[in-house]
Amino acid sequence: MAEFSQKRGKRRGDEGLGSVVDFLLANARLVLGVGGAAVLGIATLAVKRFIDRATSPRDEDDTKGDSWKELSLLKSTPHLQPRPPPAAPSQPVLPLIPSPSAPEEPAETDLQVTPELSSPAPLCLTLQERLLAFERDRVTIPAAQVALAKQLAGDIALELQAYFRSKFPELPFGVLVPGGPLYDGLQAGAADHVRLLVPLVLEPSLWSLVPGVDTVARDPRCWAVRRTQLEFCPRGSSPWDRFLVGGYLSSRVLLELLHKALAASVNWPAIGSLLGCLILPNVASEELLLEVRHERLELTVAVLVAVPGAEADDHLLLAWPLEGLAGNLWLQDLYPVEAARLRALDDSDAGTRRRLLLLLCAVCRGCPALGQLGRAHLTQVVLRLGEDNVDWTEEALGERFLQALELLIGSLEQASLPCHFNPSVNLLSSLREEEIDDLGYALYSGLQEPEGLL
Numbered sequence: 001m002a003e004f005s006q007k008r009g010k011r012r013g014d015e016g017l018g019s020v021v022d023f024l025l026a027n028a029r030l031v032l033g034v035g036g037a038a039v040l041g042i043a044t045l046a047v048k049r050f051i052d053r054a055t056s057p058r059d060e061d062d063t064k065g066d067s068w069k070e071l072s073l074l075k076s077t078p079h080l081q082p083r084p085p086p087a088a089p090s091q092p093v094l095p096l097i098p099s100p101s102a103p104e105e106p107a108e109t110d111l112q113v114t115p116e117l118s119s120p121a122p123l124c125l126t127l128q129e130r131l132l133a134f135e136r137d138r139v140t141i142p143a144a145q146v147a148l149a150k151q152l153a154g155d156i157a158l159e160l161q162a163y164f165r166s167k168f169p170e171l172p173f174g175v176l177v178p179g180g181p182l183y184d185g186l187q188a189g190a191a192d193h194v195r196l197l198v199p200l201v202l203e204p205s206l207w208s209l210v211p212g213v214d215t216v217a218r219d220p221r222c223w224a225v226r227r228t229q230l231e232f233c234p235r236g237s238s239p240w241d242r243f244l245v246g247g248y249l250s251s252r253v254l255l256e257l258l259h260k261a262l263a264a265s266v267n268w269p270a271i272g273s274l275l276g277c278l279i280l281p282n283v284a285s286e287e288l289l290l291e292v293r294h295e296r297l298e299l300t301v302a303v304l305v306a307v308p309g310a311e312a313d314d315h316l317l318l319a320w321p322l323e324g325l326a327g328n329l330w331l332q333d334l335y336p337v338e339a340a341r342l343r344a345l346d347d348s349d350a351g352t353r354r355r356l357l358l359l360l361c362a363v364c365r366g367c368p369a370l371g372q373l374g375r376a377h378l379t380q381v382v383l384r385l386g387e388d389n390v391d392w393t394e395e396a397l398g399e400r401f402l403q404a405l406e407l408l409i410g411s412l413e414q415a416s417l418p419c420h421f422n423p424s425v426n427l428l429s430s431l432r433e434e435e436i437d438d439l440g441y442a443l444y445s446g447l448q449e450p451e452g453l454l
Contacts, residue, residue: 174199251319351392
Protein backbone atom coordinates (compact mmCIF):
# COMPACT_ATOMS: atom_id res chain seq x y z
CA MET A 1 0.00 0.00 0.00
CA ALA A 2 2.81 2.38 0.89
CA GLU A 3 4.49 1.55 -2.43
CA PHE A 4 1.28 2.27 -4.31
CA SER A 5 0.87 5.63 -2.46
CA GLN A 6 4.44 6.50 -3.27
CA LYS A 7 3.94 5.75 -6.96
CA ARG A 8 0.62 7.67 -7.00
CA GLY A 9 2.25 10.70 -5.34
CA LYS A 10 5.09 10.45 -7.82
CA ARG A 11 2.57 10.26 -10.66
CA ARG A 12 0.86 13.46 -9.41
CA GLY A 13 4.23 15.17 -9.24
CA ASP A 14 4.96 14.02 -12.76
CA GLU A 15 1.62 15.39 -13.95
CA GLY A 16 2.38 18.79 -12.41
CA LEU A 17 5.84 18.86 -13.91
CA GLY A 18 4.45 17.56 -17.18
CA SER A 19 1.95 20.46 -17.31
CA VAL A 20 4.77 22.93 -16.81
CA VAL A 21 6.81 21.20 -19.52
CA ASP A 22 3.87 21.20 -21.91
CA PHE A 23 3.24 24.90 -21.26
CA LEU A 24 6.91 25.73 -21.87
CA LEU A 25 7.05 23.65 -25.07
CA ALA A 26 3.85 25.13 -26.45
CA ASN A 27 5.04 28.72 -25.94
CA ALA A 28 8.62 27.87 -27.00
CA ARG A 29 7.30 26.70 -30.33
CA LEU A 30 5.92 30.16 -30.97
CA VAL A 31 9.25 31.79 -30.19
CA LEU A 32 11.84 29.21 -31.31
CA GLY A 33 9.94 27.41 -34.02
CA VAL A 34 9.46 23.65 -34.46
CA GLY A 35 13.17 22.74 -34.49
CA GLY A 36 14.03 24.85 -31.44
CA ALA A 37 11.09 23.46 -29.51
CA ALA A 38 12.21 19.90 -30.27
CA VAL A 39 15.71 20.61 -28.94
CA LEU A 40 14.27 22.29 -25.84
CA GLY A 41 11.94 19.33 -25.31
CA ILE A 42 14.79 16.81 -25.40
CA ALA A 43 16.82 18.89 -22.96
CA THR A 44 13.83 19.27 -20.61
CA LEU A 45 13.16 15.52 -20.80
CA ALA A 46 16.77 14.79 -19.87
CA VAL A 47 16.57 17.13 -16.84
CA LYS A 48 13.29 15.56 -15.76
CA ARG A 49 14.78 12.05 -15.99
CA PHE A 50 17.79 13.13 -13.98
CA ILE A 51 15.61 14.62 -11.19
CA ASP A 52 13.38 11.53 -11.10
CA ARG A 53 16.29 9.12 -10.78
CA ALA A 54 17.93 11.22 -8.09
CA THR A 55 14.80 11.64 -5.88
CA SER A 56 13.00 8.27 -6.09
CA PRO A 57 13.98 4.57 -6.33
CA ARG A 58 13.19 2.81 -9.57
CA ASP A 59 12.50 -0.80 -10.42
CA GLU A 60 15.16 -2.53 -12.51
CA ASP A 61 12.68 -3.45 -15.23
CA ASP A 62 11.35 0.13 -15.44
CA THR A 63 14.91 1.44 -15.72
CA LYS A 64 15.70 -0.94 -18.59
CA GLY A 65 12.45 -0.02 -20.34
CA ASP A 66 13.08 3.71 -20.08
CA SER A 67 16.69 3.27 -21.19
CA TRP A 68 15.94 1.66 -24.55
CA LYS A 69 13.00 4.05 -25.09
CA GLU A 70 15.23 7.07 -24.51
CA LEU A 71 17.87 5.58 -26.79
CA SER A 72 15.23 5.04 -29.45
CA LEU A 73 14.08 8.64 -29.04
CA LEU A 74 17.59 10.02 -29.34
CA LYS A 75 18.29 7.88 -32.40
CA SER A 76 15.07 8.84 -34.11
CA THR A 77 15.29 12.55 -33.36
CA PRO A 78 17.70 13.47 -36.20
CA HIS A 79 15.58 11.51 -38.68
CA LEU A 80 12.03 12.48 -37.72
CA GLN A 81 10.65 15.59 -36.10
CA PRO A 82 8.47 14.55 -33.09
CA ARG A 83 5.06 16.14 -32.78
CA PRO A 84 4.45 18.40 -29.76
CA PRO A 85 2.47 16.84 -26.89
CA PRO A 86 -1.21 17.76 -26.62
CA ALA A 87 -1.74 20.90 -24.54
CA ALA A 88 -3.77 20.97 -21.33
CA PRO A 89 -7.33 22.46 -21.48
CA SER A 90 -6.25 25.42 -19.32
CA GLN A 91 -3.62 26.55 -21.79
CA PRO A 92 -4.66 29.70 -23.68
CA VAL A 93 -2.57 28.79 -26.70
CA LEU A 94 -4.69 25.77 -27.67
CA PRO A 95 -6.25 27.47 -30.71
CA LEU A 96 -2.75 28.22 -32.05
CA ILE A 97 -1.81 24.50 -32.21
CA PRO A 98 -2.87 23.09 -35.58
CA SER A 99 -4.88 19.90 -35.19
CA PRO A 100 -4.54 18.42 -38.70
CA SER A 101 -1.26 16.68 -39.43
CA ALA A 102 -1.17 17.45 -43.14
CA PRO A 103 0.67 20.82 -42.81
CA GLU A 104 3.47 19.11 -40.89
CA GLU A 105 4.04 16.32 -43.44
CA PRO A 106 6.31 18.39 -45.72
CA ALA A 107 8.48 19.30 -42.75
CA GLU A 108 8.77 15.63 -41.77
CA THR A 109 9.66 14.64 -45.31
CA ASP A 110 12.33 17.31 -45.54
CA LEU A 111 13.86 16.25 -42.26
CA GLN A 112 13.96 12.64 -43.44
CA VAL A 113 15.83 13.53 -46.61
CA THR A 114 18.42 15.72 -44.86
CA PRO A 115 20.32 12.91 -43.05
CA GLU A 116 20.73 11.01 -46.32
CA LEU A 117 22.99 13.77 -47.55
CA SER A 118 25.29 13.48 -44.53
CA SER A 119 25.30 9.65 -44.25
CA PRO A 120 24.30 8.13 -47.60
CA ALA A 121 22.96 4.59 -47.65
CA PRO A 122 25.07 1.89 -49.36
CA LEU A 123 24.64 1.86 -53.10
CA CYS A 124 23.11 -1.21 -54.71
CA LEU A 125 25.91 -2.38 -56.97
CA THR A 126 25.30 -4.67 -59.89
CA LEU A 127 27.04 -8.04 -60.16
CA GLN A 128 29.32 -6.60 -62.83
CA GLU A 129 30.40 -3.77 -60.52
CA ARG A 130 30.93 -6.15 -57.63
CA LEU A 131 33.07 -8.42 -59.78
CA LEU A 132 35.28 -5.55 -60.87
CA ALA A 133 35.65 -4.38 -57.28
CA PHE A 134 36.44 -7.94 -56.17
CA GLU A 135 39.00 -8.22 -58.94
CA ARG A 136 40.66 -5.02 -57.83
CA ASP A 137 40.73 -5.89 -54.12
CA ARG A 138 41.15 -9.68 -54.03
CA VAL A 139 42.60 -10.81 -57.36
CA THR A 140 45.21 -8.31 -58.47
CA ILE A 141 48.68 -8.87 -56.99
CA PRO A 142 50.99 -5.88 -56.40
CA ALA A 143 53.73 -5.72 -58.98
CA ALA A 144 56.42 -5.41 -56.29
CA GLN A 145 55.27 -8.68 -54.72
CA VAL A 146 55.33 -10.48 -58.06
CA ALA A 147 58.83 -9.17 -58.82
CA LEU A 148 60.12 -10.27 -55.41
CA ALA A 149 58.65 -13.77 -55.78
CA LYS A 150 60.20 -14.17 -59.23
CA GLN A 151 63.56 -12.98 -57.96
CA LEU A 152 63.56 -15.44 -55.08
CA ALA A 153 62.47 -18.29 -57.35
CA GLY A 154 65.20 -17.46 -59.85
CA ASP A 155 67.88 -17.33 -57.15
CA ILE A 156 66.75 -20.65 -55.67
CA ALA A 157 66.81 -22.19 -59.14
CA LEU A 158 70.44 -21.16 -59.59
CA GLU A 159 71.40 -22.57 -56.19
CA LEU A 160 69.66 -25.88 -56.89
CA GLN A 161 71.25 -26.08 -60.33
CA ALA A 162 74.68 -25.79 -58.76
CA TYR A 163 73.78 -28.35 -56.10
CA PHE A 164 72.57 -30.96 -58.60
CA ARG A 165 75.73 -30.61 -60.68
CA SER A 166 77.97 -31.10 -57.65
CA LYS A 167 75.89 -33.80 -55.94
CA PHE A 168 74.88 -35.79 -59.04
CA PRO A 169 77.46 -35.01 -61.72
CA GLU A 170 76.62 -38.23 -63.57
CA LEU A 171 72.95 -37.29 -64.01
CA PRO A 172 72.34 -34.87 -66.90
CA PHE A 173 69.74 -32.45 -65.54
CA GLY A 174 68.63 -29.65 -67.81
CA VAL A 175 68.42 -25.97 -66.93
CA LEU A 176 66.07 -25.37 -64.02
CA VAL A 177 63.29 -23.04 -65.15
CA PRO A 178 60.89 -21.29 -62.77
CA GLY A 179 57.39 -20.83 -64.13
CA GLY A 180 53.73 -21.45 -63.48
CA PRO A 181 50.63 -19.29 -63.11
CA LEU A 182 52.55 -16.45 -61.52
CA TYR A 183 54.66 -16.09 -64.67
CA ASP A 184 51.65 -16.40 -66.97
CA GLY A 185 49.49 -13.82 -65.19
CA LEU A 186 47.15 -16.53 -63.90
CA GLN A 187 47.90 -16.28 -60.18
CA ALA A 188 45.16 -14.73 -58.04
CA GLY A 189 45.35 -13.02 -54.69
CA ALA A 190 48.99 -13.48 -53.67
CA ALA A 191 52.35 -14.39 -55.15
CA ASP A 192 52.61 -17.50 -52.99
CA HIS A 193 53.33 -20.35 -55.43
CA VAL A 194 55.96 -20.99 -58.09
CA ARG A 195 56.74 -24.07 -60.17
CA LEU A 196 60.40 -24.96 -60.64
CA LEU A 197 60.91 -27.45 -63.47
CA VAL A 198 63.86 -29.84 -63.29
CA PRO A 199 64.03 -31.40 -66.79
CA LEU A 200 65.75 -34.72 -67.37
CA VAL A 201 67.94 -35.00 -70.43
CA LEU A 202 67.16 -38.45 -71.86
CA GLU A 203 68.77 -40.09 -74.85
CA PRO A 204 66.08 -40.08 -77.58
CA SER A 205 67.25 -43.42 -79.00
CA LEU A 206 67.07 -45.21 -75.64
CA TRP A 207 63.69 -44.11 -74.33
CA SER A 208 60.13 -44.11 -75.61
CA LEU A 209 56.80 -43.01 -74.17
CA VAL A 210 53.87 -45.37 -73.62
CA PRO A 211 50.34 -44.12 -72.85
CA GLY A 212 49.12 -45.05 -69.41
CA VAL A 213 46.04 -46.80 -70.79
CA ASP A 214 48.35 -49.27 -72.53
CA THR A 215 50.07 -50.23 -69.27
CA VAL A 216 48.91 -52.49 -66.47
CA ALA A 217 47.72 -49.40 -64.55
CA ARG A 218 45.19 -48.44 -67.28
CA ASP A 219 45.46 -44.82 -66.14
CA PRO A 220 44.71 -42.21 -68.83
CA ARG A 221 46.34 -39.46 -66.77
CA CYS A 222 49.81 -40.96 -67.01
CA TRP A 223 52.54 -42.09 -69.36
CA ALA A 224 55.28 -44.65 -68.95
CA VAL A 225 58.90 -44.03 -69.95
CA ARG A 226 60.20 -47.31 -71.36
CA ARG A 227 63.83 -48.26 -71.86
CA THR A 228 64.52 -49.42 -75.43
CA GLN A 229 67.45 -50.79 -77.45
CA LEU A 230 68.55 -53.07 -74.64
CA GLU A 231 69.96 -55.50 -77.21
CA PHE A 232 72.43 -52.94 -78.57
CA CYS A 233 72.76 -50.66 -75.56
CA PRO A 234 72.58 -52.88 -72.47
CA ARG A 235 71.49 -51.70 -69.08
CA GLY A 236 74.02 -49.25 -67.71
CA SER A 237 74.54 -47.46 -71.00
CA SER A 238 72.35 -44.59 -69.79
CA PRO A 239 72.95 -42.77 -66.49
CA TRP A 240 69.20 -43.02 -65.86
CA ASP A 241 69.26 -46.81 -65.89
CA ARG A 242 69.77 -46.81 -62.12
CA PHE A 243 66.12 -45.73 -61.77
CA LEU A 244 64.67 -48.55 -63.87
CA VAL A 245 61.86 -50.69 -62.47
CA GLY A 246 60.68 -53.47 -64.72
CA GLY A 247 62.20 -51.88 -67.80
CA TYR A 248 60.60 -48.47 -67.15
CA LEU A 249 62.03 -45.26 -65.73
CA SER A 250 60.48 -45.03 -62.27
CA SER A 251 59.28 -41.62 -61.15
CA ARG A 252 58.87 -42.92 -57.60
CA VAL A 253 62.52 -43.99 -57.20
CA LEU A 254 63.75 -40.68 -58.59
CA LEU A 255 61.42 -38.73 -56.30
CA GLU A 256 62.64 -40.61 -53.24
CA LEU A 257 66.28 -39.84 -54.09
CA LEU A 258 65.70 -36.12 -54.59
CA HIS A 259 63.40 -35.88 -51.57
CA LYS A 260 66.13 -37.19 -49.29
CA ALA A 261 68.71 -34.93 -50.90
CA LEU A 262 66.63 -31.75 -50.55
CA ALA A 263 65.72 -32.58 -46.95
CA ALA A 264 69.13 -33.59 -45.65
CA SER A 265 71.96 -32.62 -48.01
CA VAL A 266 71.26 -29.05 -49.08
CA ASN A 267 72.57 -26.30 -46.77
CA TRP A 268 69.34 -24.30 -46.76
CA PRO A 269 70.31 -22.03 -43.84
CA ALA A 270 73.33 -20.78 -45.75
CA ILE A 271 71.36 -20.33 -48.97
CA GLY A 272 68.55 -18.56 -47.12
CA SER A 273 71.01 -16.23 -45.40
CA LEU A 274 72.53 -15.39 -48.77
CA LEU A 275 69.12 -14.65 -50.30
CA GLY A 276 67.75 -12.78 -47.30
CA CYS A 277 65.03 -15.30 -46.45
CA LEU A 278 64.34 -18.55 -44.63
CA ILE A 279 64.05 -21.73 -46.75
CA LEU A 280 62.59 -24.91 -45.27
CA PRO A 281 62.03 -28.16 -47.18
CA ASN A 282 58.62 -29.68 -46.53
CA VAL A 283 59.64 -33.10 -45.30
CA ALA A 284 56.05 -34.14 -44.49
CA SER A 285 54.92 -33.90 -48.11
CA GLU A 286 55.69 -36.54 -50.73
CA GLU A 287 56.08 -33.73 -53.23
CA LEU A 288 59.30 -31.75 -53.51
CA LEU A 289 58.23 -28.52 -51.80
CA LEU A 290 60.28 -25.65 -50.44
CA GLU A 291 58.69 -23.18 -48.02
CA VAL A 292 60.23 -19.73 -48.42
CA ARG A 293 59.62 -17.09 -45.76
CA HIS A 294 60.57 -13.54 -46.55
CA GLU A 295 59.73 -10.47 -44.51
CA ARG A 296 57.45 -9.31 -47.34
CA LEU A 297 55.88 -12.59 -48.48
CA GLU A 298 55.63 -16.34 -48.01
CA LEU A 299 56.29 -18.49 -51.06
CA THR A 300 55.97 -22.19 -51.85
CA VAL A 301 58.34 -23.48 -54.52
CA ALA A 302 57.25 -26.79 -56.06
CA VAL A 303 60.26 -28.61 -57.52
CA LEU A 304 58.90 -30.65 -60.44
CA VAL A 305 61.06 -33.31 -62.07
CA ALA A 306 59.91 -33.38 -65.70
CA VAL A 307 60.36 -35.42 -68.85
CA PRO A 308 59.56 -33.43 -71.98
CA GLY A 309 58.50 -35.62 -74.87
CA ALA A 310 57.42 -34.95 -78.44
CA GLU A 311 55.50 -38.21 -78.55
CA ALA A 312 53.18 -36.88 -75.83
CA ASP A 313 52.20 -33.89 -77.99
CA ASP A 314 54.81 -31.76 -76.24
CA HIS A 315 53.06 -32.19 -72.88
CA LEU A 316 55.28 -32.36 -69.85
CA LEU A 317 55.43 -35.56 -67.83
CA LEU A 318 55.97 -34.98 -64.13
CA ALA A 319 57.33 -37.22 -61.41
CA TRP A 320 54.33 -37.18 -59.09
CA PRO A 321 53.51 -39.25 -55.98
CA LEU A 322 50.89 -41.56 -57.47
CA GLU A 323 49.32 -44.56 -55.76
CA GLY A 324 48.80 -48.17 -56.71
CA LEU A 325 49.91 -49.56 -60.04
CA ALA A 326 50.53 -46.03 -61.36
CA GLY A 327 53.22 -45.38 -58.75
CA ASN A 328 56.08 -45.67 -61.25
CA LEU A 329 54.35 -43.77 -64.07
CA TRP A 330 54.66 -40.11 -64.98
CA LEU A 331 51.74 -37.73 -64.65
CA GLN A 332 50.84 -35.79 -67.76
CA ASP A 333 50.98 -32.05 -67.09
CA LEU A 334 48.57 -30.12 -69.28
CA TYR A 335 49.01 -26.74 -67.63
CA PRO A 336 51.37 -25.26 -70.28
CA VAL A 337 49.00 -26.22 -73.10
CA GLU A 338 45.94 -24.94 -71.24
CA ALA A 339 47.57 -21.61 -70.42
CA ALA A 340 48.69 -21.18 -74.02
CA ARG A 341 45.18 -21.95 -75.30
CA LEU A 342 43.56 -19.40 -72.99
CA ARG A 343 46.07 -16.78 -74.06
CA ALA A 344 45.45 -17.52 -77.74
CA LEU A 345 41.67 -17.29 -77.32
CA ASP A 346 41.90 -13.98 -75.49
CA ASP A 347 44.31 -12.57 -78.06
CA SER A 348 41.95 -13.50 -80.89
CA ASP A 349 39.04 -11.39 -79.60
CA ALA A 350 40.50 -9.29 -76.75
CA GLY A 351 38.49 -11.47 -74.39
CA THR A 352 38.37 -11.90 -70.62
CA ARG A 353 38.72 -15.67 -70.25
CA ARG A 354 41.84 -15.44 -68.15
CA ARG A 355 40.25 -12.77 -65.98
CA LEU A 356 37.27 -15.06 -65.43
CA LEU A 357 39.61 -17.87 -64.39
CA LEU A 358 41.33 -15.56 -61.91
CA LEU A 359 37.98 -14.52 -60.45
CA LEU A 360 36.88 -18.13 -60.04
CA CYS A 361 40.18 -19.10 -58.43
CA ALA A 362 39.96 -16.20 -55.98
CA VAL A 363 36.35 -17.04 -55.11
CA CYS A 364 37.13 -20.70 -54.41
CA ARG A 365 40.24 -19.75 -52.50
CA GLY A 366 38.31 -17.41 -50.22
CA CYS A 367 35.36 -19.76 -49.65
CA PRO A 368 36.15 -22.81 -47.47
CA ALA A 369 33.13 -24.68 -48.83
CA LEU A 370 34.65 -24.51 -52.33
CA GLY A 371 38.19 -25.41 -51.32
CA GLN A 372 38.03 -28.76 -53.14
CA LEU A 373 37.79 -26.97 -56.49
CA GLY A 374 41.31 -26.28 -57.67
CA ARG A 375 42.79 -24.47 -60.61
CA ALA A 376 42.62 -27.59 -62.78
CA HIS A 377 38.84 -27.89 -62.34
CA LEU A 378 38.20 -24.22 -63.00
CA THR A 379 40.49 -24.16 -66.02
CA GLN A 380 38.42 -26.86 -67.73
CA VAL A 381 35.24 -24.84 -67.14
CA VAL A 382 36.73 -21.67 -68.61
CA LEU A 383 38.20 -23.55 -71.57
CA ARG A 384 34.86 -25.16 -72.35
CA LEU A 385 33.08 -21.81 -72.18
CA GLY A 386 35.93 -20.06 -73.96
CA GLU A 387 35.58 -22.14 -77.09
CA ASP A 388 32.01 -20.85 -77.58
CA ASN A 389 31.50 -17.92 -79.90
CA VAL A 390 29.92 -15.57 -77.35
CA ASP A 391 30.62 -12.11 -76.01
CA TRP A 392 33.85 -12.11 -74.01
CA THR A 393 34.20 -8.37 -73.48
CA GLU A 394 34.49 -6.88 -70.03
CA GLU A 395 30.84 -5.81 -70.11
CA ALA A 396 29.79 -9.49 -70.30
CA LEU A 397 32.07 -10.66 -67.47
CA GLY A 398 29.18 -10.95 -64.99
CA GLU A 399 27.16 -13.06 -67.41
CA ARG A 400 30.11 -15.36 -68.08
CA PHE A 401 30.68 -15.69 -64.32
CA LEU A 402 27.14 -16.94 -63.77
CA GLN A 403 27.47 -19.23 -66.78
CA ALA A 404 30.61 -20.76 -65.25
CA LEU A 405 28.77 -21.43 -61.99
CA GLU A 406 25.96 -23.13 -63.90
CA LEU A 407 28.43 -25.30 -65.79
CA LEU A 408 30.15 -26.32 -62.56
CA ILE A 409 26.81 -27.24 -60.98
CA GLY A 410 25.87 -29.31 -64.02
CA SER A 411 29.21 -31.12 -63.91
CA LEU A 412 28.81 -31.88 -60.21
CA GLU A 413 25.31 -33.23 -60.78
CA GLN A 414 26.76 -35.70 -63.25
CA ALA A 415 29.95 -36.21 -61.20
CA SER A 416 31.87 -35.66 -64.42
CA LEU A 417 34.23 -32.90 -65.50
CA PRO A 418 36.25 -34.11 -68.53
CA CYS A 419 39.67 -32.69 -69.17
CA HIS A 420 39.58 -30.36 -72.16
CA PHE A 421 42.67 -31.83 -73.84
CA ASN A 422 42.17 -35.39 -72.58
CA PRO A 423 38.42 -36.15 -72.33
CA SER A 424 39.08 -39.63 -70.98
CA VAL A 425 40.23 -38.05 -67.71
CA ASN A 426 37.48 -37.10 -65.25
CA LEU A 427 38.78 -34.45 -62.88
CA LEU A 428 36.01 -35.16 -60.36
CA SER A 429 36.86 -38.85 -60.00
CA SER A 430 38.99 -38.22 -56.90
CA LEU A 431 36.13 -36.58 -54.97
CA ARG A 432 33.80 -38.51 -52.69
CA GLU A 433 30.05 -38.33 -53.10
CA GLU A 434 29.71 -36.26 -49.91
CA GLU A 435 32.28 -33.76 -51.15
CA ILE A 436 30.48 -33.43 -54.48
CA ASP A 437 27.18 -32.82 -52.67
CA ASP A 438 28.76 -30.13 -50.47
CA LEU A 439 30.30 -28.41 -53.48
CA GLY A 440 27.04 -28.54 -55.38
CA TYR A 441 25.09 -27.04 -52.51
CA ALA A 442 27.62 -24.23 -52.02
CA LEU A 443 27.63 -23.41 -55.74
CA TYR A 444 23.84 -23.53 -55.98
CA SER A 445 23.57 -21.13 -53.07
CA GLY A 446 26.13 -18.89 -54.73
CA LEU A 447 24.20 -18.98 -57.99
CA GLN A 448 21.06 -17.80 -56.17
CA GLU A 449 23.01 -14.96 -54.54
CA PRO A 450 26.29 -14.41 -56.43
CA GLU A 451 27.18 -11.40 -54.29
CA GLY A 452 27.64 -13.73 -51.32
CA LEU A 453 30.64 -15.32 -53.01
CA LEU A 454 32.43 -12.01 -53.43
